[in-house]
Amino acid sequence: MAGEGYPFETLMREIVVSRLRGAKDAPEQAAKIAVQAIVVGIKGTQAAGAQQSPAESVRRIAKGIIEGMVLLDGDVASTVVEILRRTADAGNQVSLDPADMMTWVMEGIATNAKILQPQQLNKIHDAIDVAFMGAGQIFINLAEKAKHGDL
Numbered sequence: 001m002a003g004e005g006y007p008f009e010t011l012m013r014e015i016v017v018s019r020l021r022g023a024k025d026a027p028e029q030a031a032k033i034a035v036q037a038i039v040v041g042i043k044g045t046q047a048a049g050a051q052q053s054p055a056e057s058v059r060r061i062a063k064g065i066i067e068g069m070v071l072l073d074g075d076v077a078s079t080v081v082e083i084l085r086r087t088a089d090a091g092n093q094v095s096l097d098p099a100d101m102m103t104w105v106m107e108g109i110a111t112n113a114k115i116l117q118p119q120q121l122n123k124i125h126d127a128i129d130v131a132f133m134g135a136g137q138i139f140i141n142l143a144e145k146a147k148h149g150d151l
Contacts, residue, residue, distance in 0.1 A: 005051070005052035005056055005057075006041070006045060006050065006052055006057070007060065008041055008061045008064055009061070009064030009067065009108075010064060011037075012034070012061050012064025012067075012068060013064040013068040016030055016065055016067075016068025016069060016071075017072060019033070021072055026072065026075065027074065027078035027079040027082045030069055030074070031079065031082035032086070033065065034062065034065045034083045034105075037061045037065075038101075039094055041061060042054045042057050042096070045057055054104075055107075058105060058108060059104050059107050060108060062105045062107075062108030063111050065079065066079065066080070066108075066109050067115070070115060070116065076116070076120055076123070077120070077127035078127065080127060081127045083105055084102055084105060084131065087101045102132075103138075106128075106135075106138060107151060109139070110142035110145070111146045113147045114146070114147060121140070124136075125137070125140050
């Protein structure tokens with residue numbers, strides 16, 4: 001995820017930390033922020049003729065949202081599931097395949113594997129698996145790739 005392009009991860013991290021500190025519904029609010037950012041980010045980079053792909057924008061947004069939740073010591077697993085549940089809506093708003101969008105979200109979140117504790121990764125796996133049968137293993141595989149710098 002390194003390289004040029006708009007640093008959505010920094011913006012998302014700052015928004016989450018500044019707006020959601022102490023919020024009881026932080027996972028839901030973080031997911032709403034993620035969807036809004038995905039839609040605006042993709043439309044904005046496309047309108048500006050930017051070289052950043054929609055996939056890269058989505059990955060960076062998801063990464064930053066989770067970084068913010070980690071900094072707040074928030075419920076990361078619930079946040080991940082809430083974002084994934086809302087991804088289809090975001091995909092429809094920008095005319096992109098919701099399945100691709102879910103993959104990009106999980107890739108972005110997985111890049112945080114080095115800063116997440118093993119128990120957090122397990123909770124994320126379990127939460128994804130309950131909400132999206134079998135998808136938890138996809139996340140774990142992506143997290144393992146990210147830990148080794150392959151994502």
